Amino acid sequence: MNGAAPAQRQGAPLLEVRGLSKSFGAVCALQDMQLAGHEGRIHAVMGENGAGKSTLMKLLSGVHRPDTGTIRLRGRDVAFDQPRDAQKAGISTVFQEFSLLANLSVAENLFLGRERDRTHRLSRAEIRRHTARALAALDLQIDPDIRVGALSVGEQQMVEIAKGVLADASVFIFDEPTAALASHEVEILFALIRRLASQGKVIFYISHRLSEVFTLCDDITILKDGRFVTCVDTATTTVDAVIQGMVGRPIEELFEPRTGLFGPVLLRADVLAGDASPHPVSLELREGEIVGIAGLEGQGQQALMRLLAGFQPALAGSLTLGADRIEAASARARMAKGIGFVPESRKDDGLFLSLDISANMASAELARRPLLSWVPHMGAQIDAVMHQLGVKAPDAWTRVIDLSGGNQQKVVLGRWLHAGASVLLCEEPTRGVDVGAKREIYRQLRSFAAQGRSILVTSRELPELIGLCDRLLVIRSGRIVAEMAAEIATEDALLRAALPSFESDAA
Amino acid sequence: MKGKPEVPPRRGLIARFRVDAFWFRQRGAALSFATLTLMVALLGVTVPGTFFSAVNLSNLAAQLAPLFLVSLGQTFVLLGAGFDLSVGAVISLSSAILTLDMADPVKIPIAFAAAAAVGLVNGWGCVHLRVHPIIMTLATSSIVQGFALLLLPTPGGVAPQVLVQMASGTFLGLPVGLYWIIAATAAAIWLVHGTTFGVQLYATGQNPQAAWMTGIKAPRIRVMAYVISSLMAALAGAYLTGRLASGDPNVGSALGLDSVLGAVLGGTLLSGGVGGPIGTVAGVLIIGLMNNGLNLANVSPYYQFVVKGVLLVTAVSLFRRKEAGL
Amino acid sequence: MSAVLRMLPPAFWGLSLVCVFAAFTQPQFLSLSFLMILLRQAAPLGLVALGQTFVIANRSLDLSVGATIALVNLIVAHAMWKGYPPSILIFLALGTGVVIGLTNGVLVTVLRGSAVVVTLGTAAIITGLGFLYSGGAPGSSVPEVIKWLGRGRIGVVPVSGLVWLTFGIVAWVLLRRLALGRYIFAAGDNPSAATYSGIPVNRTLLVSHVLSGFFAALGGLVLTGLVGTGALNLGADYVLSSIVAVILGGAVFGGGAGGAVGTMLGTALLVMVLNLLTVFGVDEPGKLIVQGLVIAAAAILYQQGRRGG
Known part of the structure; x- marks a missing residue:
């Protein structure tokens, strides 16, 4: 980062990733990755499909284990063997591929794995009440008892988001959350993410939609071919520069010329x-x-x-x-x-x-x-x-x-x-x-x-x-x-x- | 896509089974109870005197208790998208252990520990070594049956007195089998519908990977289901040993498959995540009433095989699956 | 080379090991005359296991083979067929197997019932029908031709062994040389991908079940000839044993390995081990334990190999 970090990013990051690598068989999905999340800032992670964004997030959320490298949370090294460990450490992930269970109700899904409060097991009534509140916060009118499999894709995505929010974590990861959302739902989501940031949470927002990233995010980390390219302040960069970083090569090189000859x-x-x-x-x-x-x-x-x-x-x-x-x-x-x-x-x-x-x-x-x-x-x-x-x-x-x-x-x-x-x-x-x-x-x-x-x-x-x-x-x-x-x-x-x-x- | 769905405050009965998560998972059970009601009505009309007689009903309770125990246990495994073919052998093994020449306070715990060990091995093989449940439990079934025959080559031995007392006669005017049934059913319903484990079992059975990603210890849940199934089988073995007052190394052989039948007839799907012990109660009663009814109507016992087979095939054909095969 | 090694079923290694072991401890075990006795004993199971190979490679299971064997036995031994030409009886027995297989296949593919439960159900129905047909008292009029099939010899070679070998070749052709076999292995490995490749998944599975029914009936015929009389519950232990032979043969749920040869080796291994145990004075319980351990070991090895790479 060469000391070029803007003023708002001073201080130790809450979550810091260094030298992270991960291979699947012969394919190197992520190599020597770095990432720093500061409290209260929305941090976009951008890159083409296959650039390693999802792998990075899966390492942070404990789905995969890194081959090398460290993840530091509040200055301490952490290692996650399973998603549960990451969740306990306060990292909440809204996965791109739904992790909702179609046969469970909305309420059951939201409280799956955290049916226990700090002191006691939550009663069904409490779970329903909490669920209703979480859904209301997202401006969602969904019956908590409804089976998730009976919801539309967009509704399921919002439930997935509600689940992440309910986790009361300090780090939130959103992996392409708007892919299935209607525009007004996107607005609600953005308002919610901004509110979380204002509460001092670290937000990682994965997307390749430039317009969203530029309206929502404070920092942008760019990945290419599984490697870290750069980390920039949104205020000091341009759309063209980001695209240049993501693609890094003229598009013509990647694609064959069109023939224009049709039968x-x-x-x-x-x-x-x-x-x-x-x-x-x-x-x-x-x-x-x-x-x-x-x-x-x-x-x-x-x-x-x-x-x-x-x-x-x-x-x-x-x-x-x-x-x-x-x-x-x-x-x-x-x-x-x-x-x-x-x-x-x-x-x-x-x-x-x-x-x-x-x-x-x-x-x-x-x-x-x-x-x-x-x-x-x-x-x-x-x-x-x-x-x-x-x-x-x-x-x-x-x-x-x-x-x-x-x-x-x-x-x-x-x-x-x-x-x-x-x-x-x-x-x-x-x-x-x-x-x-x-x-x-x-x-x-x-x-x-x-x-x-x-x-x-x-x-x-x-x-x-x-x-x-x-x-x-x-x-x-x-x-x-x-x-x-x-x-x-x-x-x-x-x-x-x-x-x-x-x-x-x-x- | 509609932005704000209209949520009707109350749903109709049919819609509730489709939309409401709890009722969706119990829709098979509802069907089973409807069938059961029809059967009771039919028996009440055709053989009213004999069917509703106290002797018949208490015989029924005594006969059905072991099937209740194993079917309820099997339900846990099926909910977790597993399959346990070894329960019959575990029943036989516990019967063999319980009639060993040992002190009661020693052999009773050993019988249950052995069953739990079988469940652990089943779970470990299916979950951690990823062997197909049918193959894994087929293998353990053979091994466990071998040990049962090794310990008790022919029927005989002496059952612990405490089991004999608990498994025969009446208590407060009701057959003791009924108390076993009620206790096991209550425990199973509580585990599935009243605990965190229950919700997590439904989640794991639906999609183990997704359940794991939400932070559930899905592998452990699945192993626990196998252990519960084995322990319930051991209980069934204990009941049978007490009732017969002696051991039999083949006592469980028929019950293994019937346990699947009871759960499946009760609306628990083999694909996992749908069904539950409430339905299993109906499923087991359907089997019991069918056998009982055919007996009372003096139908050749050979027909019972045919009827049972037809029931089984009908039950699995009711809920059409996406894929054909296992 | 590694590809060739991978194609060798677990039974190949097991059989080599058992033969070496037998050569050192019980050399008479490997004499020609004793091997021929083993062959005669293995043939009925071998036939049933060949049928089971089709369904297991196709990611299904046939638990009704035992009941099919029993029904075939009761039909063949029934006194009512006395005086009829044996060819009609053989035709009837094999036809019964095909009908049973067809029923299983339709229930599994059209109604999409779980193969485990469906074939358990048909097994119960077949058993009941067998009891009703025989009235609980099996007949004893097994035609000489069928007895010859089960017990006869041509030179030193048992006829049943030749039948097994012949149908082993038939099964090998079906599985390894015809489109059907490719479909079976493809659908067994990934039914969804098979559908998207245009493979007729349901028809393939149906044919697999029909073949399993046919082979079970054939095995039942040979076994009836070997036993020489009608018997209730004949072949009950063949359900488990046939599955064991297929697992040892390596044709588990697609996988690509195993097949007819693997299953024949698997059958040979199973029969060898069980007889060796008898020689060493191990009784039924010990055999059950060894059999279970062998299934578990083969399945675990197979699964680990599948995950690796």
Whole structure:
């Protein structure tokens, strides 16, 4: 920090992190990290996806243990074996992935693990009273007895936040808390965070939304590729400088050039609607085109992808692949006709972790064969796909559990290359993938499209969508509300279309 | 997304089972109690004299007590998303230990300590070594059954006098089995609905990882569920040993699977986090009344197998799961 | 190389160890004639375990194999079939197995019942039906052909051993050479990923259960031939033993390892160990304890290997 800290940051920080490193297998998620949280200040932690923000916060909240480095709280070294230890030390985390239990009520969730006061066990009535008060503080009208699984995503997020606030901690970590919130909820949250700061709490606020960070935060720590870049005072920096620190390289380097050469329409959805996506959607994918779907968290991206892939039955409208009508076909039949699907959660829905690369890559091609058909030897084709994608592994018999995230993602992509898919429906293509592998994946997607096929992509990363795609669709509440060419699209314009608050010409 | 949800002050009965957390977890139990009521009505109409006779009801209580104990124990494991196939063997083991040639104050604690040890091993294997519960408890079941046969090769031995007194006859005009049932049920309901452990068990069964992230000692909770299950099985063994006044190394063999049946018929889901001991009460009574009713109606005992199987299959098919398989 | 080593099931190492141990302590154990006796004894279990391999590799379980064996036995030994050609009887027995497997499969895939509870339920139903059919008194008219299947020899080799080997090859082809096997291992490892790859997960699981029912019935036929008469509760201990053989064979819930060969080695290991224990004067209790320890050890080893890397 070179002594350049502004006046307000004098004094020893309440929480200080030094030389923190963490690796997962061969992937180094965080290296020699530093961070200092001062009382009463809201400290933003920024970086691209995969820059190590979430890993850092998971180390602070006791989910992971650091490989090296120290965490000092009030001048004393602390080590957390489990989240419980961090919570006892006064660090409260609002996780990005919900840690709420769907079968418990709001009240039970809020008091889970702290049913005990300092002196006695809280009675059910007390818990309800405390819950009602905490919910009221957030301006939430939610019944404390309601099952969390019956709440909307936004409500669940607010309950998650209420839980963090209720913990009466000295350090609060908010990991992308606004991802699923409506604008007025964001306002309530910000007011609450400012109030916590005014009470002398240390707040870490993880986000990649620049506008939020600049309105809310006092300090900004920037991470890149798992390393500390800089820590600056918000008042003395600019948006451009922060972006420069986060990206650190011209965007053109990361993405392949667009070809701009499109063939005829390959996939066309016409007022297609399903159970989970009741609003009819129409869209077209041309040969050679990569189309991105932008939107806030949980606006129906997933439902749309799964409707197109056939995992949700179509209730109305039509879907055409080439010359074939396929809206009545099952997912399996659509895949046989050339639709490929890359699910968002690689480990849960994408990979056969304890099987080898060969079995993982062959699965989609094999799935087209009858149950009792002879499986030919496919070693040469698999090797060719591995080589083409640059999968880093000794051979095709390596288990995918032993691969890095980037290589695992390449295996999932390779599955559809091997199966000869003509349309790829790709959810979050670079989630949990390091920067080098990201570039490789972008290159592969572009070359896939260049062969006269097309790709539909969803991503939480707006820069990724803008850089990767030819055309962008913005989805809000299950409706496609805007469309723009990626060349002229900006994050600002996309967000404007995606946020309900910017809506002026409501239909 | 609606910003401010309208919260109706009171919900209808159906909505309550869907929305209200407590009722949601007990919806299976409600169904079981409805079934039970139908069965009682049916028995009351078809064989009123014999079914409601004092002799029949007290026989029923005496017969059902062991199943109550193990099913309630199994409920804890199922709530924590586990599975305990070893309870039958633990019953047999405790019966074998309790009829060893030893002083009562020595062998009774040993029987329960042995059961607790089995529970610990089950929990350690399933939770810390991550062996699938069915495989882990299958293995311990075999080992424990082996030890039971080693200690007591054939039925016999002498039961502790105190158990014989506690497990036979009547007390204050009611069969003693009923007191065992009431005590075990009350304890189980208190543990699940009246303690911190209960809420944490529901949380752990729903999602162990998320529960751990909220600061619960989820692994310990799951291990505790296995220990409780084993201890309840040992209690069932003690009751059976007392009632028979002698030991039997195979006394628990049929009860192991019936314990799962009782809990599942009571609406406890194998996937964890939903159900509870209240439902298990209904589930066990359904099994008991079915057997009792078929006996009273002079139906061939062979049909009881068929009816039990059909009940089991129906019960698990009622709540459709997301995934097929185990 | 490490990949090859990883593919070897726990049973391979166990069997090597047991053979070395037997060679030093009980050399007569490894004589051809005794091994053939072991083979005859292992064949029925081996067949049942082959069927169990399909369901366990598919992340399911079949606890109704014991009841299926018992029912097949009661059908085959029933006096009412006297005078009918044995081929009809064999067809009937195997058909029963297929119907049971189909029922299990439909309940597990369509109604999504837990396989443990469903197959327990069907086991109870099958047991009851068996009792009703036999009236509690099993017949004793087992056709000669079936007795030959269970007891006969061709040269020194038991017929049942040949049946086991033949169907072992069938199972190996199904699991390792046909699309079905790839589906089974994929769906067993991760059903969700299998669905998103376009694999017909439900149909695969259904076929696995049908195969398990068929193999259980086949095992029941051979066992009936070996026993030579009808018996109540025949094959009750085959439920546990078949699962043990599969676990020893390494085909646990997808995993990719194991399969037909693994399960055959697993069966051989289990039968060898149990017989060795008999030779050393260890009774039923000791065998149960050893069996349990072996399952636990194999499962723990497997789980640790899966986590590592």
